Amino acid sequence: MAVSFVGRPMWPRLLLIGCRLWVYIVSVGCLIMPLAVWVMIFIQNTQTFANTMDHYLGNDQRVYDRFDGDPNAGYVGNTNIPKHLGGPVFAAIFDVAMWLFILLALCSDLFWRFPLCRAFLESCWADGLYEDRKYMDIEFYFLTANAFLKLFIVAATGAQTFTGIKPNQPDPKIDTPLFCxxxxxxxxxxxxxxxxxxxxxxxxxxxxxxxxxxxxxxxxAKAKAKAKAKAKAKAAEK
Incomplete structure (x- = not known):
């Protein structure tokens, strides 16, 4: 087996093994990290909303300004919730939407290996993130589409390091902005x-x-040629 591996195809095989390991480990891991970040953000926003629910009544930004003491801030303190009535709803929907976007990017990286990933992309009508034709007819435009989706995830996740996601504990066990x-x-x-x-x-x-x-x-073609030869032989015997 070792003899069959060593030879001209050895380096291309090693390159492909490295590429597969990169996708399975690094690429997937780099998407799981922001997914964990958005779960943490969702939990922290929900906790802050539950602890200060009386401050989220009305549609007056001054109510929120009195709460966090910063009229120049566009977000409620310790959250990424905008200062308006739909803020809590917007924050929750946006957090869940980011989960979906990250899962789409993850499935786009693995659709060629796992049928479940392809089925998930199909269920979300994300035709631009995978290719449903044969590999011989495949085009690589969807790789660019997935890259732009990841850039959006980078921008959205990176923004959370600056919008006041701060743990309420004086000595937090998890530094959300740094992990983000x-x-x-x-x-x-x-x-x-x-x-x-x-x-x-x-x-x-x-x-x-x-x-x-x-x-x-x-x-x-060989089977067809054999069939023709047999047919000719039978015809000659007759």
């Missing part, structure tokens, strides 16, 4: 390398599919 910054930087750095890795992986799948179809066509 780490998640943003890791995802941003991983985007170009993930595109390159997926390009090589899908290119190899195209090559294998073309090779298999060519082999199947040759076998079909």
């Amino acid at each position: 910054l780490y998640a943003t930087l890791c995802l941003a750095i991983s985007i170009p390398f993930t595109i390159i890795a997926l390009f090589y992986i899908l290119g190899d799948l195209k090559r294998l599919e073309y090779k298999n179809e060519l082999k199947a066509a040759e076998e079909a």
